[in-house]
Amino acid sequence: MFCTIVIVIAILYLIILCISDCDLELFLLEKFGKSPSHLKGKVVFITGASSGIGEYTAYALARFGVKLVLTARRINELERVKQKCLELSKGQLKNDDVYVLSMDVTDFSSHENYFLQAVNHFGTVDILLNNAGRSQRAAWETIELAVDKQLFDLNVFAVINLSRIAIKYFNRVGKGHVAVVSSLAGVVGAPLSGTYTGSKHAIHGYFDSLRYEKLNKNLHITLLCPGPTFTNFLKDCFTNKEGKTLNSSVRPTDRRMTAERCGYLNAVALANQTRESWMSVRPLILLTYGMVYYPNFSYWLFKILGPERVFKLRDGREEYETHKD
Numbered sequence: 001m002f003c004t005i006v007i008v009i010a011i012l013y014l015i016i017l018c019i020s021d022c023d024l025e026l027f028l029l030e031k032f033g034k035s036p037s038h039l040k041g042k043v044v045f046i047t048g049a050s051s052g053i054g055e056y057t058a059y060a061l062a063r064f065g066v067k068l069v070l071t072a073r074r075i076n077e078l079e080r081v082k083q084k085c086l087e088l089s090k091g092q093l094k095n096d097d098v099y100v101l102s103m104d105v106t107d108f109s110s111h112e113n114y115f116l117q118a119v120n121h122f123g124t125v126d127i128l129l130n131n132a133g134r135s136q137r138a139a140w141e142t143i144e145l146a147v148d149k150q151l152f153d154l155n156v157f158a159v160i161n162l163s164r165i166a167i168k169y170f171n172r173v174g175k176g177h178v179a180v181v182s183s184l185a186g187v188v189g190a191p192l193s194g195t196y197t198g199s200k201h202a203i204h205g206y207f208d209s210l211r212y213e214k215l216n217k218n219l220h221i222t223l224l225c226p227g228p229t230f231t232n233f234l235k236d237c238f239t240n241k242e243g244k245t246l247n248s249s250v251r252p253t254d255r256r257m258t259a260e261r262c263g264y265l266n267a268v269a270l271a272n273q274t275r276e277s278w279m280s281v282r283p284l285i286l287l288t289y290g291m292v293y294y295p296n297f298s299y300w301l302f303k304i305l306g307p308e309r310v311f312k313l314r315d316g317r318e319e320y321e322t323h324k325d
């Protein structure tokens with residue numbers, strides 16, 4: 001009897017992972033957990049809100065009346081996102097409830113000033129969502145060290161510095177929530193993105209360490225891990241050379257999650273204060289489970305499949321593009 005129950009649960013588990021576009025916990029929370037409406041009236045500070053995942057997470061939250069601090073470098077884009085947030089909120093948000101700040105996150109010395117501006121404007125900040133970041137396409141051994149340093153400044157040190165400021169504030173007020181848009185490349189290795197993969201893994205190391213310092217301290221930490229998503233990220237994508245961007249774009253035929261779906265799942269994860277949430281088109285969630293829980297099996301499976309198939313899965317494309325230079 002016990003064996004039958006275990007087998008049935010295992011089969012159900014496998015079926016959910018095969019049909020779901022997110023991990024099992026998030027799959028169940030989306031159906032039975034707290035809706036993002038639980039965040040209504042809270043203040044969420046988002047970096048990189050001018051496009052892509054940050055933009056669509058802002059929309060998903062605005063629909064439920066969540067107050068927003070939208071930050072990035074392109075102020076015109078932020079104003080566009082703000083107007084759409086006000087529209088989508090259907091009157092729940094007034095003009096002052098969406099606060100726009102032009103902020104370059106690599107200017108570390110400005111972080112405290114910007115965070116305090118948001119606190120002064122709203123009287124508080126409840127959630128910091130670190131989303132600003134750039135990706136990379138480059139063969140591992142050709143990457144210039146200057147690229148490693150710049151990518152870490154943006155994807156890691158900017159996140160850590162701003163989060164430390166937020167956490168000191170949360171310590172003072174007795175509660176808070178820090179979230180980071182990491183990536184499935186923060187959970188498993190992604191080929192042709194050595195520095196990017198390293199930067200997202202570093203995020204997990206930093207925040208998993210913090211998590212255990214803050215047990216029972218009313219500080220929540222959420223690592224959001226999207227797989228391939230339809231955004232414009234390939235344009236400013238780092239390469240192997242300092243100052244050289246990929247200047248490419250995703251194609252409609254790519255297999256990627258929409259930024260809208262990703263933004264909504266982010267909002268569900270934030271409302272439920274998950275520790276780590278994965279979201280991606282099939283079959284990457286199933287493969288990620290395999291790679292995390294059965295690493296030897298997965299390694300041999302990928303060896304048999306060959307690098308071309310791994311690259312295709314990583315980029316969500318049918319044809320395998322070789323890396324130039």
Ligand SMILES: NC(=O)c1ccc[n+]([C@@H]2O[C@H](COP(=O)([O-])OP(=O)(O)OC[C@H]3O[C@@H](n4cnc5c(N)ncnc54)[C@H](OP(=O)(O)O)[C@@H]3O)[C@@H](O)[C@H]2O)c1
Nearest residue numbers: 048050051052053072073074104105132133183229231233
């Ligand atoms: N797209 C994917 O497939 C995917 C998958 C997994 C994880 N992610 C992660 O999702 C996050 C957002 O990426 P995305 O795909 O949405 O790309 P995106 O559309 O290019 O968005 C990147 C955002 O970061 C901001 N940003 C970049 N450099 C900045 C800086 N120095 N200071 C302030 N803001 C800066 C950009 O705003 P400005 O240019 O206006 O400053 C923009 O709002 C990144 O952390 C990325 O690693 C993306």
